[in-house]
Amino acid sequence: MTARALGRGTLRRAHAGSPRQGPAVPVQAFAAPPRAPGTRTAPSSWTSASSGLWPSLLAKPFKLGPEARGARGLGVVVGAAAGGAGGGVLASAPPPLEEWLVANGGTVNGVALRTTLFPSGLADRQLVATQDHAAGSLLLRVPRHLQLRYDNVLQAIQQATQANAEAGEKAAGQVDSGEAAFAIPPADARALAALFDAMPKGSDTGEAAWQFKQALTILYHLSRGTASPLLPYLAYLPGLAPGVPTPRVAMLMDSTAVDELQYGLLVQDIRNQQYWLRRISSELAEAYPGQGAAPEGGAEGAAGSGQDSDQGQEGTVRRAVAAAGWPFGDKPVDARLFAWAAAVAMSRCFGLARFRTHTCVPLVDMANHAPAAASCAEMRSGEAGEVCMFTKRDIKAGEELTLTYGSHDNHNLLLSYGFTLQPNPHDALCFDLDLATVESLVDGLGEGGGGLGAWQRRLIASKLGLRDPEALGPAGPDGARLDWDEAAGGGGSHAAGSDSGAESVRVYLSAVEPAPIVAPTPASAPTEATAEASREQPGEGGAGAGRGQGAGVAVGNPASSRVLVAQPVDPRLMAAVRIGTLHDETWSRVLAPRTAEQIGAWPTLLAREHEVTVMRLLSALCTALYSSFPTTIQQDRQLLASATLDVAAAAAAVTLTASPSSSVPASASGAASELWALYPDLPTTSSPSAPASASAGPLDTSDPDAAAVAAAARDGAEAVRFRLGLKSTLERCLQALVARAKQLDGLATSGAAGSAGAAGKKST
Numbered sequence: 001m002t003a004r005a006l007g008r009g010t011l012r013r014a015h016a017g018s019p020r021q022g023p024a025v026p027v028q029a030f031a032a033p034p035r036a037p038g039t040r041t042a043p044s045s046w047t048s049a050s051s052g053l054w055p056s057l058l059a060k061p062f063k064l065g066p067e068a069r070g071a072r073g074l075g076v077v078v079g080a081a082a083g084g085a086g087g088g089v090l091a092s093a094p095p096p097l098e099e100w101l102v103a104n105g106g107t108v109n110g111v112a113l114r115t116t117l118f119p120s121g122l123a124d125r126q127l128v129a130t131q132d133h134a135a136g137s138l139l140l141r142v143p144r145h146l147q148l149r150y151d152n153v154l155q156a157i158q159q160a161t162q163a164n165a166e167a168g169e170k171a172a173g174q175v176d177s178g179e180a181a182f183a184i185p186p187a188d189a190r191a192l193a194a195l196f197d198a199m200p201k202g203s204d205t206g207e208a209a210w211q212f213k214q215a216l217t218i219l220y221h222l223s224r225g226t227a228s229p230l231l232p233y234l235a236y237l238p239g240l241a242p243g244v245p246t247p248r249v250a251m252l253m254d255s256t257a258v259d260e261l262q263y264g265l266l267v268q269d270i271r272n273q274q275y276w277l278r279r280i281s282s283e284l285a286e287a288y289p290g291q292g293a294a295p296e297g298g299a300e301g302a303a304g305s306g307q308d309s310d311q312g313q314e315g316t317v318r319r320a321v322a323a324a325g326w327p328f329g330d331k332p333v334d335a336r337l338f339a340w341a342a343a344v345a346m347s348r349c350f351g352l353a354r355f356r357t358h359t360c361v362p363l364v365d366m367a368n369h370a371p372a373a374a375s376c377a378e379m380r381s382g383e384a385g386e387v388c389m390f391t392k393r394d395i396k397a398g399e400e401l402t403l404t405y406g407s408h409d410n411h412n413l414l415l416s417y418g419f420t421l422q423p424n425p426h427d428a429l430c431f432d433l434d435l436a437t438v439e440s441l442v443d444g445l446g447e448g449g450g451g452l453g454a455w456q457r458r459l460i461a462s463k464l465g466l467r468d469p470e471a472l473g474p475a476g477p478d479g480a481r482l483d484w485d486e487a488a489g490g491g492g493s494h495a496a497g498s499d500s501g502a503e504s505v506r507v508y509l510s511a512v513e514p515a516p517i518v519a520p521t522p523a524s525a526p527t528e529a530t531a532e533a534s535r536e537q538p539g540e541g542g543a544g545a546g547r548g549q550g551a552g553v554a555v556g557n558p559a560s561s562r563v564l565v566a567q568p569v570d571p572r573l574m575a576a577v578r579i580g581t582l583h584d585e586t587w588s589r590v591l592a593p594r595t596a597e598q599i600g601a602w603p604t605l606l607a608r609e610h611e612v613t614v615m616r617l618l619s620a621l622c623t624a625l626y627s628s629f630p631t632t633i634q635q636d637r638q639l640l641a642s643a644t645l646d647v648a649a650a651a652a653a654v655t656l657t658a659s660p661s662s663s664v665p666a667s668a669s670g671a672a673s674e675l676w677a678l679y680p681d682l683p684t685t686s687s688p689s690a691p692a693s694a695s696a697g698p699l700d701t702s703d704p705d706a707a708a709v710a711a712a713a714r715d716g717a718e719a720v721r722f723r724l725g726l727k728s729t730l731e732r733c734l735q736a737l738v739a740r741a742k743q744l745d746g747l748a749t750s751g752a753a754g755s756a757g758a759a760g761k762k763s764t
């Protein structure tokens with residue numbers, strides 16, 4: 001399949017909220033599933049790896065000294081030796097991950113994996129320090145061959161090609177003998193790589209969705225059963241390890257719970273992910289050669305078709321398999337299995353900027369998330385592909401070792417990891433802002449100004465890169481049209497008066513701690529000081545800022561990384577409202593050289609009275625958005641209290657009904673020779689119609705009915721927690737707006753607002 005990098009807007013997500021009483025924020029229906037003929041483009045929520053997953057690794061290279069490489073070797077030989085080429089059985093429970101890592105070239109320095117058993121019988125794992133550590137100490141080092149990563153597949157092909165070029169030299173001969181045991185056979189690698197190419201391309205990156213590539217890689221290693229050198233690691237994955245359920249990432253949530261989220265943007269992302277899960281797993285099921293008839297086309301057909309029709313796209317997986325083979329041995333892949341693998345990939349991958357890849361790193365992936373200020377460890381990658389974990393500060397023995405997965409809002413956390421944080425300082429409520437919305441907001445002020453002036457529409461459209469449907473072209477009636485981009489030195493993305501530009505731009509309201517106000521300066525002469533202040537906005541809102549925040553790497557998938565929260569109100573929304581509430585057109589030239597981010601920076605203001613109006617309008621927006629939710633904060637709190645009881649009751653039922661024999665995976669008991677066989681529901685033939693959403697994961701081993709009830713109860717509670725978080729965010733945003741209005745009053749009395757009122761004078 002050829003790469004089809006469609007524009008970002010191709011699969012633009014649906015609108016937030018469903019306002020009850022028609023506030024200024026428009027409501028749109030959910031976008032239809034991405035099924036446009038001829039396209040095979042996944043939404044950015046599947047693909048936006050570049051933002052956040054590859055933050056500062058490149059900026060933070062490091063080399064390890066020899067003393068670190070061999071630290072605390074235990075000399076236990078397990079792992080690769082356990083499997084062997086022929087696929088023997090793992091004779092006993094998998095070895096502790098710590099031992100396996102050290103025995104195979106990794107470093108474990110005063111770290112252990114601990115399991116916490118909840119009363120429900122479910123297990124959660126965490127990393128703990130087994131000794132005191134000084135700041136900057138190496139805790140873990142995991143070499144590349146022990147990681148589960150899709151670029152190892154591509155590396156295996158490169159090595160094989162190189163080996164062929166070097167007259168039959170074995171690829172494995174290029175790595176040392178210990179690593180050779182972990183090499184992926186070239187034929188398998190080619191079959192997997194062909195499938196990678198058949199995955200949908202991201203609407204934002206144009207590259208195959210990494211989550212799917214990683215899911216296929218996980219399934220490949222799993223399909224090798226006890227022949228897999230990574231078996232001891234696989235046995236610890238959630239859904240495979242005893243009593244550790246598959247993470248309830250949002251796409252696996254119970255559908256009733258999804259409806260309870262009350263947030264259209266998230267629901268849309270979930271539906272999109274579910275759509276792609278169903279579609280790809282159905283294509284994989286159809287392509288399974290054990291199904292009967294060999295796929296049509298054969299290698300030549302697959303390589304040479306270049307079809308662009310939907311039909312051709314639909315057959316892409318089948319053609320890839322026909323061309324390069326089925327990489328999963330004799331095992332089919334069904335929807336639940338694929339959903340499990342995708343959920344594991346999303347919830348425990350690290351992005352490596354240096355290698356443009358994602359990786360599951362044994363043991364390191366057991367570290368739980370804590371916000372940046374609270375986490376005590378960080379990740380870095382090395383030139384050879386190793387991933388290391390270091391302490392950020394002094395740590396005491398027994399302390400939990402936590403990482404910061406990134407500065408995610410709850411939307412991203414739920415999509416990628418299946419949990420939310422309450423409170424979450426990075427949480428935000430997003431909606432799509434267009435000119436009509438700004439207009440109705442300004443109209444709502446009731447000042448009889450007759451909406452936006454033409455110059456305001458042009459300025460806002462230009463600064464936000466919006467299309468202005470009322471634009472009349474460069475020779476419009478006022479004859480004074482300014483090419484804002486030119487004047488602004490490229491501050492906006494589209495020239496005024498053109499019909500280019502986006503319909504809308506996604507903006508946020510958040511609960512982030514606001515920066516102090518910078519006293520207003522004369523309205524007619526904004527100074528460098530104010531412009532500087534806006535550039536110096538701290539935090540992650542800056543262009544290209546990573547989400548790892550010094551952690552060197554962010555865990556997992558910031559699935560839809562739309563939100564770069566830097567201040568309580570998105571600077572572009574602030575800019576639009578500030579411009580929309582001005583009355584004097586002379587401002588247009590003053591603001592022309594500034595970017596939307598500068599105009600909308602929280603600490604700056606154009607004039608005091610004007611800013612009070614801006615605060616009033618934004619407060620009204622918060623209130624309208626809050627009223628658009630079907631339930632109130634108080635109702636959600638009550639619901640959550642009773643939901644918590646439901647969750648406990650359902651979890652207790654799981655414990656009571658769990659069968660002891662079924663709660664231990666075969667790999668741990670030594671009862672089965674194949675991990676694949678651990679899947680109770682794994683079809684012996686593929687079933688394309690199977691639902692993508694799993695109840696509690698393919699391998700959750702308790703009574704299936706009780707487990708499904710418990711999972712649904714958990715999902716329901718998480719949905720209420722999520723929407724309660726959104727409303728609390730709005731509440732805190734509103735508080736910030738009100739506090740700022742009060743501060744502005746203070747400025748008035750202190751006489752700092754020398755230009756007060758200047759913005760409010762309407763030009764004639």
Ligand SMILES: C[S@@+](CC[C@H](N)C(=O)[O-])C[C@H]1O[C@@H](n2cnc3c(N)ncnc32)[C@H](O)[C@@H]1O
Pocket residue numbers: 123124125126238244247248347348349365366367368369370416417418419555
């Ligand atoms: C990278 S794994 C961490 C190890 C995980 N505890 C395990 O047992 O496999 C990420 C998963 O851990 C859980 N998790 C991590 N941090 C959490 C937190 N702060 N709150 C709730 N769950 C968390 C979520 O299920 C998430 O999907």
